[in-house]
Amino acid sequence: VVDGGRLHRVKAGDTVLLGTGYHGAVSLSGRNKDFITIAAGPGQMPTLSRLTIDGTKWRVKGLTVSPTFGDKPYEDAIITFAEGDRDSSEIAVEDCFVYTDLDSSKWDVAKWMKVNNGITMGRYGKGHVMRNNYILNTRFAINLCAADSLCEGNVVCNFSADGIRVTRDGQI
Numbered sequence: 525v526v527d528g529g530r531l532h533r534v535k536a537g538d539t540v541l542l543g544t545g546y547h548g549a550v551s552l553s554g555r556n557k558d559f560i561t562i563a564a565g566p567g568q569m570p571t572l573s574r575l576t577i578d579g580t581k582w583r584v585k586g587l588t589v590s591p592t593f594g595d596k597p598y599e600d601a602i603i604t605f606a607e608g609d610r611d612s613s614e615i616a617v618e619d620c621f622v623y624t625d626l627d628s629s630k631w632d633v634a635k636w637m638k639v640n641n642g643i644t645m646g647r648y649g650k651g652h653v654m655r656n657n658y659i660l661n662t663r664f665a666i667n668l669c670a671a672d673s674l675c676e677g678n679v680v681c682n683f684s685a686d687g688i689r690v691t692r693d694g695q696i
Contacts, residue, residue: 534560536581542570546593549574553609556581559616563587574602578609580649583616590623591640600641602662606670607646616653617643623660628682631661636684639663645670647692654678668695 534540536558543565550572552562556579564570564586572587573594582605589602602622606612624639631639642659643666645652650672657678659665665680665687672694680687 536560539563541565542568542587544568544570546571546573548572549594551576552582552584553578554582555579555611559583559614561585574598575604576608577603577605577615577617578607578612579615580612581614583618584620585616586619588621590625592623592625598640599638601644601667602640603643605644605646606649606652607644608648610648612646612649612652612670614651614653615649616655617657618653618655620657621660622657622662624662626660628661637663639684642666642680642683645673645675650694659683664689668692671695 536556539561541563547570559581561583570587571593572589573591575589591597605615622642641664642662645668647669649670652670652673654675655677659680661682664685665683668675668690669692671692674696
């Protein structure tokens with residue numbers, strides 16, 4: 525859908541169900557009047573190497589996101605939303621599995637200092653939600669930067685900086 529340029533056909537209120545397989549490094553943007561949901565189909569395990577979202581009323585559910593799926597390693601966050609668009613609002617990331625690498629048992633201090641950040645809720649907009657995600661083997665696991673947003677039910681395991689970093693008022 526994204527690589528084929530067909531995302532423009534998706535309308536407010538639609539749900540795009542992804543099947544098992546690799547779907548690339550995905551960037552979503554646009555201001556929607558109702559939520560557009562990008563989710564794992566029933567019994568499916570879609571994977572992405574990176575996810576970036578800006579705009580209004582986007583919901584992402586049940587995806588596995590890790591740089592291990594892509595061709596090129598990269599620095600910084602595995603999922604970033606509400607960072608580039610000052611008017612971003614109501615972006616939800618739910619039930620996702622986010623990790624730098626599954627096995628960190630052989631990592632030394634230098635490696636831990638260079639691993640990816642997990643999820644960064646950018647500094648723009650409000651009303652964002654990060655719910656029931658599992659973040660594994662990251663530097664900063666969750667960065668909360670947008671005011672009046674919600675972060676609940678997430679599990680953070682193995683991190684080398686902050687598990688959860690809060691930098692704005694009005695966050696729950």
